[in-house]
Amino acid sequence: MKKIPWQDQILMIPGPTPVSSQALLAAAQPMMNHRSSDFKKMMEEIESGLKQVFQTQSSVMVLTTSGTGAMEACIVNLLSPGDKILACPNGVFGERFIKIAKAYQANVEILESPLGQGVDPEKLKNRLKEDSKQEFKAILITHNETSTGVENNLKLLSSARGNHPALMVVDSVSALGASELKMDEWKLDAVASASQKALMAPPGLAFVAFSERAWEAAKSSKMPKFYFDLPMAREFQSKGETPFTPALPVLYALQVSLRSLMDEGLDSSFSRHKRMAELIQTSLGKMGLKLFAHPEYRSKTLTTIEIPAGVDVKKLREMMRNQYGIVIAGGQGSLTDKIFRIGHMGCVGEKELLYTISSLGKTLQELGFNANTQEALKPFEASSLASIHH
Amino acid sequence: MKKIPWQDQILMIPGPTPVSSQALLAAAQPMMNHRSSDFKKMMEEIESGLKQVFQTQSSVMVLTTSGTGAMEACIVNLLSPGDKILACPNGVFGERFIKIAKAYQANVEILESPLGQGVDPEKLKNRLKEDSKQEFKAILITHNETSTGVENNLKLLSSARGNHPALMVVDSVSALGASELKMDEWKLDAVASASQKALMAPPGLAFVAFSERAWEAAKSSKMPKFYFDLPMAREFQSKGETPFTPALPVLYALQVSLRSLMDEGLDSSFSRHKRMAELIQTSLGKMGLKLFAHPEYRSKTLTTIEIPAGVDVKKLREMMRNQYGIVIAGGQGSLTDKIFRIGHMGCVGEKELLYTISSLGKTLQELGFNANTQEALKPFEASSLASIHH
Numbered sequence: 001m002k003k004i005p006w007q008d009q010i011l012m013i014p015g016p017t018p019v020s021s022q023a024l025l026a027a028a029q030p031m032m033n034h035r036s037s038d039f040k041k042m043m044e045e046i047e048s049g050l051k052q053v054f055q056t057q058s059s060v061m062v063l064t065t066s067g068t069g070a071m072e073a074c075i076v077n078l079l080s081p082g083d084k085i086l087a088c089p090n091g092v093f094g095e096r097f098i099k100i101a102k103a104y105q106a107n108v109e110i111l112e113s114p115l116g117q118g119v120d121p122e123k124l125k126n127r128l129k130e131d132s133k134q135e136f137k138a139i140l141i142t143h144n145e146t147s148t149g150v151e152n153n154l155k156l157l158s159s160a161r162g163n164h165p166a167l168m169v170v171d172s173v174s175a176l177g178a179s180e181l182k183m184d185e186w187k188l189d190a191v192a193s194a195s196q197k198a199l200m201a202p203p204g205l206a207f208v209a210f211s212e213r214a215w216e217a218a219k220s221s222k223m224p225k226f227y228f229d230l231p232m233a234r235e236f237q238s239k240g241e242t243p244f245t246p247a248l249p250v251l252y253a254l255q256v257s258l259r260s261l262m263d264e265g266l267d268s269s270f271s272r273h274k275r276m277a278e279l280i281q282t283s284l285g286k287m288g289l290k291l292f293a294h295p296e297y298r299s300k301t302l303t304t305i306e307i308p309a310g311v312d313v314k315k316l317r318e319m320m321r322n323q324y325g326i327v328i329a330g331g332q333g334s335l336t337d338k339i340f341r342i343g344h345m346g347c348v349g350e351k352e353l354l355y356t357i358s359s360l361g362k363t364l365q366e367l368g369f370n371a372n373t374q375e376a377l378k379p380f381e382a383s384s385l386a387s388i389h390h
Numbered sequence: 391m392k393k394i395p396w397q398d399q400i401l402m403i404p405g406p407t408p409v410s411s412q413a414l415l416a417a418a419q420p421m422m423n424h425r426s427s428d429f430k431k432m433m434e435e436i437e438s439g440l441k442q443v444f445q446t447q448s449s450v451m452v453l454t455t456s457g458t459g460a461m462e463a464c465i466v467n468l469l470s471p472g473d474k475i476l477a478c479p480n481g482v483f484g485e486r487f488i489k490i491a492k493a494y495q496a497n498v499e500i501l502e503s504p505l506g507q508g509v510d511p512e513k514l515k516n517r518l519k520e521d522s523k524q525e526f527k528a529i530l531i532t533h534n535e536t537s538t539g540v541e542n543n544l545k546l547l548s549s550a551r552g553n554h555p556a557l558m559v560v561d562s563v564s565a566l567g568a569s570e571l572k573m574d575e576w577k578l579d580a581v582a583s584a585s586q587k588a589l590m591a592p593p594g595l596a597f598v599a600f601s602e603r604a605w606e607a608a609k610s611s612k613m614p615k616f617y618f619d620l621p622m623a624r625e626f627q628s629k630g631e632t633p634f635t636p637a638l639p640v641l642y643a644l645q646v647s648l649r650s651l652m653d654e655g656l657d658s659s660f661s662r663h664k665r666m667a668e669l670i671q672t673s674l675g676k677m678g679l680k681l682f683a684h685p686e687y688r689s690k691t692l693t694t695i696e697i698p699a700g701v702d703v704k705k706l707r708e709m710m711r712n713q714y715g716i717v718i719a720g721g722q723g724s725l726t727d728k729i730f731r732i733g734h735m736g737c738v739g740e741k742e743l744l745y746t747i748s749s750l751g752k753t754l755q756e757l758g759f760n761a762n763t764q765e766a767l768k769p770f771e772a773s774s775l776a777s778i779h780h
Contacts, residue, residue, distance in 0.1 A: 006428040007420050016421040016635060027639045028418035030397050031406040031592060033717050038396040064594055066454055066634035069617045100616045196635055202421060204454055204594050204637025224614065226490045227459045244456035245406060245586055247594025249417045249639040327423050 004325035012356050013329040014146040014174055014302045016196040016203050017346040023201060023256040027249040034248070040240030042255055047237065049258035050207055053176060053199070053266065054191055056183040060209045061233045064247045067173035067194035070206035072100050073228040074169050074190045078138060078214060080222035081105035086127065086166065087140040088119040088157075091147035092332045097140045097171055104223045109136075115335070116304075118152045118297035125160040137217075138167040138189075144175035147332040149293040149304030149341065151179060158186045167214055173197060173206075177261060178273040178301045178345050189214040195250055198273070198301060200257035200346040204250035273300040276344045276353060279383055283357050287364075287376035292339045301345035304331075306338060308369045313340050316363055324359035354380050394715035402746050403719040404536040404564055404692045406586040406593050407736040413591060413646040417639040424638070430630030432645055437627065439648035440597055443566060443589070443656065444581055446573040450599045451623045454637045457563035457584035460596035462490050463618040464559050464580045468528060468604060470612035471495035476517065476556065477530040478509040478547075481537035482722045487530045487561060494613045499526075505725070506694075508542040508687035515550040527607075528557040528579075534565035537722040539683040539694030539731065541569060548576045557604055563587060563596075567651060568663040568691045568735050579604040585640055588663070588691060590647040590736040594640035663690040666734045666743060669773055673747050677754075677766035682729045691735035694721075696728060698759045703730050706753055714749035744770050 011018050032039055043062070050060040063069060079085065079101070087098045088111045101108050111127055113119050119141065128136070139161070144151045158168050167189035172181055176191070178198035183191050189211040196203035208230060210218065218231055227244070236243045261269060277300040281291060284305055292304035307313045313330055317340065320326045329341040344353060354377070361373025401408050422429055433452070440450040453459060469475065469491070477488045478501045491498050501517055503509050509531065518526065529551070534541045548558050557579040562571055566581070568588035573581050579601040586593035598620060600608065608621055617634070626633045651659060667690040671681060674695060682694035697703045703720055707730065710716045719731040734743060744767070751763025 006422045006426065009423075011421055011423060013423055016424065016638060019421055024418045024420065028414045030414065031401055031409055031586070032396045033399075033401060033403055034406065034593075035719075036396065036717070064454065064456055064637070065459070065617065066636070068634045069455070072617045103616045103619075104614045194635075196421070202637070202639045203424075203635040204640060224494045226493045227455065227462045227618075229493075244458045245584075245593040246456070247454070247592070247637045247640060248406060249592045249643070250594060250637055253639070327426070329425075 003322050009321065009325045009327050010352055010355070011327050012342050012344065012348070012352065013327055014341060014343040017200065017343060018348060019200060019202055019253060020257065020260065020347055023253040026256040027202060027253040029252050031248055034245055035241060042251065043237065043240045046251065046255055046258060049262055052262065054183045054209045055181060055185065056209050058209050058211060059234050059237060060207050061230055061237060062242060062246065063206050063208065063228070063233065064204060064244065065206045066203060067171070067192065067206050068096065069228065070192035070194060070208045071097055071171050073208050073230055074192050075100050075104055075106065076223040076225040076228055077218045077221050077230045078167055078169065078190060079104070079106050080220070082107055083137040084109065084135045085138045085140060086111055086136045088113065088124065090118065090142055090145040090150045090152065091115065093145055093147060093171060094140070094142040097142065101140065116148050116150060116292050117294045118150050119157055121153065121156040121160040124157055125162065128161060128164040128166070131164065134165055136164070136166040138169050141168065141170050143170050143172035143181065144179065144299050144301055146174045146302055146341070147335065149299045149302055150297045151175060151299045152297070154181060154188065155186050158188055167217060174301055174345070177269060180270050183209060187211070195254055198345045199254065200260065201254040202250050204247040205254060273345060276348065277301070277303065279350070279379055280342065280344055280353050280357065282379045283376045286378065287357070287361055287371050287373065302341055302343040304339045304341050307340060308364070311364065311367050311369050316340065316367060319363045319366065320359055323363070324355070326356055326359050350380065350383060393712050399711065399715045399717050400742055400745070401717050402732050402734065402738070402742065403717055404587070404731060404733040407590065407733060408738060409590060409592055409643060410647065410650065410737055413643040416646040417592060417643040419642050421638055424635055425631060432641065433627065433630045436641065436645055436648060439652055442652065444573045444599045445571060445575065446599050448599050448601060449624050449627060450597050451620055451627060452632060452636065453596050453598065453618070453623065454594060454634065455596045456593060457561070457582065457596050458486065459618065460563070460582035460584060460598045461487055461561050463598050463620055464582050465490050465494055465496065466613040466615040466618055467608045467611050467620045468557055468559065468580060469494070469496050470610070472497055473527040474499065474525045475528045475530060476501055476526045478503065478514065480508065480532055480535040480540050480542065481505065483535055483537060483561060483563070484530070484532040487532065491530065506538050506540060506682050507684045508540050509547055511543065511546040511550040514547055515552065518551060518554040518556065521554065524555055526554070526556040528559050531558065531560050533560050533562035533571065534569065534689050534691055536564045536692055536731070537725065539689045539692055540687045541565060541689045542687070544571060544578065545576050548578055557607060564691055564735070567659060570660050573599060577601070585644055588735045589644065590650065591644040592640050594637040595644060663735060666738065667691070667693065669740070669769055670732065670734055670743050670747065672769045673766045676768065677747070677751055677761050677763060692731055692733040694729045694731050697730060698754070701754065701757050701759050706730065706757060709753045709756065710749055713753070714745070716746050716749050740770070740773060
C-alpha cells in the first residue's frame with residue numbers, strides 16, 4: 001500500500017498539533033526588521049493576546065525556544081543553587097522539570113503521586129504544613145502531563161499553599177488555551193507554555209509569565225543565565241522588542257492563531273476541549289478499551305489508552321499512519337509498553353475524532369482485538385462539535 | 391507620502407536577511423511528527439548540508455534558538471566555572487560572548503583590538519606564548535563582527551595558537567556560508583552559527599559543531615545546562631531527532647535554502663559575497679563616504695559607513711525606508727552616533743545593491759550631503775553580479 005505523505009497526515013499527537021492554513025500561510029511572509037515599528041506592533045498584539053490566555057496583567061515573555069526552554073527560564077530566574085524546592089511530578093514532563101532544577105543545583109524534594117493520577121491537594125497542603133521553617137522556595141507543578149494523560153487541579157493546588165510563601169511554578173505547555181488557567185486569580189507565580197499545542201501555532205516559541213512576587217524573587221536569583229535572562233527579556237519587550245532575533249515565521253503564525261482563539265473566545269475553547277475529551281473518552285470506552293488516567297484527572301487535550309493484551313502497538317501506530325494517515329503517539333518512559341496516546345487539542349475537531357475512532361476500530365480488529373466500533377461511533381450521533389476552523 | 395509596507399521592504403541589514411520565495415513557501419508546510427521517519431530524513435539532509443557548510447566531518451547540532459543561544463551552548467558545554475579563557479572582541483558581539491562566559495563564572499581575560507580592526511594574529515600568538523602554564527582553556531573569536539563591519543582572519547588566528555591547547559571557539563553567525571570557514575582543516579574546536587544570515591533561512595535555528603577535542607572537553611564541563619546540553623543533542627541527532635520539539639517552519643525553509651546553497655556551490659557563494667562587498671564598498675567610496683572598517687579586515691557580509699558630518703542618521707534611515715523601502719541599520723553600542731550599516735548577504739544581489747546605492751545617494755543629497763551618485767553608480771556598469779536567486 002502506498003504510504004500517505006506526511007503533509008496529508010492528521011496529527012493526533014500531543015504536539016506539534018495541526019495548524020490552520022491561514023496560520024501556515026502567515027508563516028510564509030517575508031522577513032521583517034525585528035528592530036522596527038512594524039515588529040513592535042506585532043509583538044504588542046501577540047503579548048496582549050497571550051496576557052488574555054494566561055489571564056494575567058503581568059508581562060508574558062516570548063522566547064525562541066521549545067517549552068522545555070521556558071521551563072528552564074522559570075528555574076534559572078527564580079532560584080539560586082541550593083534552594084529547597086518541592087516538585088510534584090506526574091510523569092515524564094514532571095521529571096523533566098526536576099532534571100532541569102537539579103542541573104542547576106536546586107535541592108529538590110519529590111512529592112510522589114501514583115502514575116495516572118493527579119497531585120492530591122491535601123497531600124501538598126500537609127507537606128507544606130510540615131515545612132514549619134518555610135524552607136521550600138518553590139513548588140513545581142505540571143498542569144497537564146502528556147505522558148500519563150493527567151490534568152492537575154491547579155486552582156486547588158495553588159490554594160493548598162495557604163500562607164506558605166513558596167512560589168507556584170507551573171508548566172502549562174500542553175494545557176494553556178484548552179483548559180482554564182487563571183494566573184492572577186489563582187495566584188500562580190510562574191507559568192510556562194509553548195506555541196505548538198492548544199495555541200495552534202507551529203513549534204519554535206515558548207512563553208513565560210511571572211507574578212510580581214516572582215519578579216521580586218528574580219532579583220536575588222543566583223543561578224547563571226544569559227539567553228534565558230527574563231529581566232532582560234522584559235526590558236526589551238517593554239519596548240516591543242526581543243533581546244535576540246526571534247523565530248519570525250512562528251511569530252507570524254502565532255499572531256493569526258491567537259486571533260482565531262480570541263475570535264472563538266477562551267471560554268468557548270475551554271468548553272470545546274472539554275467536550276472533545278468527553279466525546280473521545282466515552283467513545284473509546286464503548287469500543288472496549290481501558291483508559292489509563294484516573295477519571296477524576298483525565299486530561300482535556302489528550303487521552304491515554306491501555307494497550308489491549310496481544311496488540312502490537314508499534315504495528316497499530318504504523319497501520320493507522322499508513323492506511324489512514326492518522327498519527328497517534330506511543331507511551332513514554334516506563335509506560336512505553338503499556339499505553340498509547342491520542343492528542344486532541346487546538347485545531348482538532350469532530351471530523352478528526354470521528355475518523356480516528358473509525359480507523360482505530362478497524363485497525364484493532366485487524367490486529368485481533370474485538371473492537372466494538374459500532375458502539376464507539378454512537379456518541380458521535382448526538383454530537384455537533386465543530387473544530388475552531390471548520 | 392504613503393509608507394511602503396514592511397512586506398515590500400528590502401532588508402539591507404545584518405539580519406534577518408531576505409529569504410527566497412521558495413524557502414518562504416516551504417515554511418508554510420503543515421506540521422509533522424518530529425518523532426518520525428519523515429522528520430529523520432529531513433534532519434539528515436539538513437545536517438549533511440550543514441556539515442558541508444561548516445567543512446567538517448563532525449556532527450552539527452541544530453538548536454531552536456537564536457545565534458546567541460548557540461554561543462551560550464559553546465560556553466556551557468566546554469567550560470567549568472573559574473576556567474581561564476582569552477576573549478578577543480572586536481565589538482558588540484565579541485562583548486556578548488564575554489558577557490555569556492562571565493554569567494557562567496568563567497575567568498575572562500580580554501585581548502583588546504582597536505575598533506574597526508581585526509584581531510592581530512601576532513598579538514594573539516605572543517599572549518599565548520606568555521601563558522607558559524597553558525592556563526587558557528579557550529579562545530573566543532568573532533569570525534565576522536557585524537557591529538564594526540570587521541572580519542577576522544580565522545585561519546591565521548587559529549594557527550597562531552601553535553602548540554597551545556586552548557580550544558578555538560568561534561562565533562560565525564554572520565559569516566558562515568558567505569566567507570570561507572574550514573572547521574576541520576583550520577582546527578577550529580567549536581563553531582556557532584544561525585539560520586537567518588548567509589544561510590538564507592528565517593531566524594529561529596542556530597547551529598553548533600564541536601571538534602573531537604571539544605567533545606572530549608565537554609565530558610568534564612561543570613557549567614550547568616539542560617536545554618543547551620549538547621551531548622544530549624548529539625545523542626538525539628544521531629537518531630535523526632532533536633531532544634525537544636524544534637521550530638519546524640524554519641527547518642522546512644532551511645532545507646530549501648541549503649539546497650540553493652549546495653546548488654550554487656560554496657566557492658561560488660564565497661566569491662559572490664566577496665564581489666558584492668567589493669562592489670558596494672568601492673561604490674560607497676566613490677560616493678564620497680568614508681568606510682569605518684580597516685581595509686584589511688573589511689567584512690564580506692556587511693559594510694559600516696561613517697555618518698557624514700551634519701547628516702541625521704535616524705532621518706536617513708527613515709527616509710530610505712519610507713521613500714524607497716530600503717531598510718539599513720544604525721550603529722550599535724559606542725558606535726551608535728558614528729556609523730550606519732548596510733548588510734549584503736544571502737539572497738541579496740546586484741539589483742538590491744544598485745537600488746540601495748542609488749537611493750542612498752538621493753537621500754543624502756536631500757539631507758545636505760553632497761553625494762556623488764553618478765560616480766558611485768559607475769562600478770555597476772562593469773559588474774554582472776546576479777544574486778543566487780535572480
